Amino acid sequence: MTRGLIVNPLSGKASGKGLELAALLKEHPQIIVRVLANFSQLNPFIAEMAEAGVTDLFISSGDGTVQAIQTEIAERYAPKFLPRLSLLPHGTTNMTAADLGFRNRDVKVQADFIANRQPRVMVTRPTLRVANPRDGRVRHGMFLGTGAVWQATVFCQDVVHGTGLKGEFATFATLASAVAKALFTRANPHDTQRIDRPYPIKLMQDRAAVVDGEHLMLLATTLDKLILGTKPFWGGKNGPIRVSTFPYPVPSITRWLLPLMYGGEGRRVPQGARSVSGRVFEIATSTPFVIDGEFFETPADGPLRVETGPEFAYICG
Structure with missing residues (x-):
């Protein structure tokens, strides 16, 4: 060996x-x-x-x-x-x-x-195989996000990491900042500096649209849990890739934040929130996307294709 x-x-x-x-x-x-x-x-x-x-x-x-x-x-x-x-x-x-x-x-x-x-x-x-980013280079990650995920990652890297916070502390600070702004300031969909604003997102599975319109964010992963131990997926796992989309306008944060992030497979969700699973998806958006903390542009000539990659074995202890 x-x-x-x-x-x-x-x-x-x-x-x-x-x-x-x-x-x-x-x-x-x-x-x-x-x-x-x-x-x-x-x-x-x-x-x-x-x-x-x-x-x-x-x-x-x-x-x-x-x-x-x-x-x-x-x-x-x-x-x-x-x-x-x-x-x-x-x-x-x-x-x-x-x-x-x-x-x-x-x-x-x-x-x-x-x-x-x-x-x-x-x-x-x-892995999550991202087949056609704009630069033409395939990536194999474990998490992809767009919409508010992209904006939040920009804020976290540009602002929060500058304070010395990193890891889950930085993520918590980013989430707290976004939640506080949504709770205490009036929504403004035209403010491009806000994390909580609408982003054009179309999600397709088997050539059929799952969602199409303005949404807060999209998450896709093969992980069982995300940062801060969140599990923002529901409705049963019928494929290795889980994808969730969240609606805009943002529903009541005090009512829905914890159920959306930590509820079970049968959780109640606000109107417009969707969670699906499968092996292949296509995502059409003009917003950049994030793979495992790195920024990428969507293809110029069609939707982004997300596929199931090879299976790795991970040694945990």
Whole structure:
């Protein structure tokens, strides 16, 4: 068995956890340790690990690096090389790792596991394959959002991260800011600086429109839970991709926020809210979208196609 470790030292505002882990493991004869100075090194590192027959690949990073690594493996190497992954939540945003990641946050425990332990807890999950972003490069992530999700991510990265907050603390601050503005100021659909405004969104499944018009936001994922442990999906899981859309005007926040974010499969929802599941969807919108915290533009010549990608196994502990 050969194991690999890829560290993005800039994740988590250079917290140092990944470099500490790399230092603990760099002399181990059966662990390939590589530190990313820039993303041009990513494909050579993965090619080296594929050649060496790495079976378990540990990733010290945030969501964006995980998405880049999954994309490289899925598009260039799978199914011949499809290692088990273990996500070490050392980044600024770790939504994927919160659901699928290694459970113990202690760097010394992580190093001991990589060097000496066998997995006891594993989860399998397919990626979300985004087939046709405007730049023409396929991505394999775990979460996609548009509408208010895009605007909220812009606010979080430009404003909230500047205060020093990161991870779920930053997400909570972003949500609190948006909720407070919606509660205490009159709605203004023409204010482009507001998170809670209407966005044109058309969602299609099997060539039929699920929703079409102005909506607050759209979420799509193969994760079981999102940031802050939210589960904004309902109505039963009949496919690996779950997609929910939320209406505009925004319904009563005090009445619907908690049921929409944390209710069960049979929850009551406000009029206009939809949640569906399946293997393939198409999304038409002029609004940019977010994949695992990274920004992308929609295609210029048609809807964005979101498909079920390959299934990875994730080592959790």
